[in-house]
Amino acid sequence: MKVYDVIVIGFGGVGSAALYHAAKKGFSALGIDQFGPAHNKGSSHGQTRIIRKAYFEHPYYVPLAEEAFQRWDELNNRHRTRPDIKPLLEQTGVLQIGQPESEVIVGVQKSADEHDLKLERFSPDQIQQRLPILKVQPNHVGLFEPEAGFLRVEHCVAAHLAQARKRGAELRSDTRVLSWSATDEGVTVETDGETYHGRRLAICAGAWSKHLLAEVDVQLSVIAKQQNWYQIDRVEQKLVNDFPIVFIEEDDGEQFYCLPELDSLGMKVCRHTGGHQIETADLLDCDVDKDELLLNEAFMDRSFHHSRHRLVHHSTCMYTMSHDGHFIVDKHPNHSNVAFAAGLSGHGFKFTPVLGHRLIEMLDGNHDSNLDFLSLKRFR
Ligand SMILES: Cc1cc2nc3c(=O)[nH]c(=O)nc-3n(C[C@H](O)[C@H](O)[C@H](O)COP(=O)(O)OP(=O)(O)OC[C@H]3O[C@@H](n4cnc5c(N)ncnc54)[C@H](O)[C@@H]3O)c2cc1C
Known part of the structure; x- marks a missing residue:
């Protein structure tokens, strides 16, 4: 009977990184996913993900974001073996716009002040001059973070998996985990085909976490979100790669973001707020949501x-x-050889190399107090 040092359930954003770090550490590692590598049925697909350091959600994330940039850079150096391979991360800058007292503007400025991050502040006229295509509200200001940018999301997942495999990790695609159990001696994972044994388990199941973490008393809700790409006619400034990412908080609190046009798909425009809750991830309807499209x-x-x-x-x-919009990353309360990352709340991709790394470190007995704000303790 083969006993892996680590089994990772789910090899999407976090799981692919966990597998890479497990294999890099010299652990024998097995990753199991109900779909294939870099698939489009979970939360880690759609061409791009924004990465930024001046984090409006909370300044506690800033050191993790700084580490994430380094870890993406390291992965990129391993992955980009030829100049025709596109980089995993592109630093286009992110311009965040809203009223001076909006959640985004206040939060970005706070994180930048606490961590001495580079930011440029723009008046409405300056935003207008810089990006003539925008209809800038006279009561809005802009904060530009020049080092922020986007990640090529599917390439990032595939790169982590390729590097994990290169170091001996095994992957089982199209294999659904039905249940798992753990004792002090090890873990057992039952799939729809086989039973696997390991010393430690990392649960990285994204929108399917609720089922696999049934014993952990946390609230997780799944929201369907639409990503849209547009061709835009007669723009005053061509929307090409020198267009930064724009994130706008409107006066009613709605938040939208736009990413530059990278290919024939055009510009990506999405609503960060809103979306509709679904009972389980298996019930995701991938048809166009016409109401969301209208908004x-x-x-x-x-x-x-x-x-x-x-x-x-x-x-x-x-x-x-x-429940509070922050990730939950911790050991399982009943099993010290099981750890998980869940509830990434729509802003977790940029951090996946850090979260994957920490899950493996946690399972190896190493604690990082920088992650305490994401632990289960805060719900008790
Ligand atoms: C539209 C959209 C835009 C976003 N924009 C940003 C952004 O700009 N910046 C940012 O940082 N973040 C962003 N996010 C959030 C980020 O993409 C997610 O937080 C992150 O990708 C989640 O990774 P994950 O590993 O938790 O989930 P996933 O990548 O979905 O991985 C979970 C995996 O577990 C597998 N799995 C689950 N259950 C089982 C089972 N029982 N058996 C086998 N396999 C199983 C699934 O098949 C899946 O592959 C966005 C998310 C969305 C949806």
């Missing part, structure tokens, strides 16, 4: 000087929301 396009009409936009592509994805 998205009304935002574009309010925010861009353009004559016409045409939806070229859409993709549905899931946010797994914790």
Whole structure:
């Protein structure tokens, strides 16, 4: 009977990174996923993910974001063996816009002040000059973080998996974990085909976490989110790679973001707030949500000087929301050889190399107090 040092359930964003770090540490590692590598049925797909350090959600995330940049850079150096391979991370800058007292503007400035991060502050006129396509509200300001940018999300997952495999990790695709159990001696994972044995278990199941973490008393809700790509006509400034990422908080608290056009799909425009809750991830409906589309396009009409936009592509994805919008990363309360990352709440991808690394360190008995704010303790 083969006994792996670590079994990882789910090899999406976090699981692919956990496998890489397990294998890099010299552990024999097995990853199990109900779908294939870098698939489009969970939460880690849709061309791009924003990465930024001046974190409006909480300044505690800033050291993790700084480490994430280094870890993505390290992975990129291993992955990008030829110049024609696109980089995993591109630093286009992120311009965050809103009223001076909005959640985003206050939060970004606070994180930047506490951690001495580089930021430029723009008046409405300065934003308008810089990005003539935007219809800038006179009561809004902009905070530009020049070192922020985007990650090529599927390439990142695939790169972690390729590097994990290179170091001996085994992957089982199209294999659904039905249940797991743990004793002090080890863990057993039952799938729809076979039973696997390991010394330690990392649960990285994204929107399916609730089922696998049934014993852990945390609330997780799954929200369906639509990603949309548009061709935009007659823009005053061509939306190409020098267009930064723009994140706007409107006066009613709605938040939208736009990523530059990278290929024929066009510009990606999404609503960060809203979406509709679904009972379980298995019930995700991937058809266009027409109500969401109307809201998205009304935002574009309010925010861009353009004559016409045409939806070229859409993709549905899931946010797994914790009760307070912060991740839950901890050891299982009943089993010291089981750890998990769940409830990434729609902003976790940038941190996946850090979370994957810490899950493996936790399982190896190493504690990092920088992650205490994400532990289960806060719910007790
Ligand atoms: C539209 C959208 C936009 C986002 N934008 C950003 C952004 O700009 N920046 C950012 O940092 N984050 C962003 N996020 C959030 C980020 O993408 C997610 O937090 C992150 O990708 C979640 O990774 P995960 O590993 O938890 O989940 P996933 O990547 O979904 O991985 C979970 C895996 O577990 C597998 N699995 C689950 N249950 C089982 C089982 N029983 N058996 C076998 N396999 C199983 C699944 O198949 C899946 O592959 C966004 C998310 C969405 C949906």
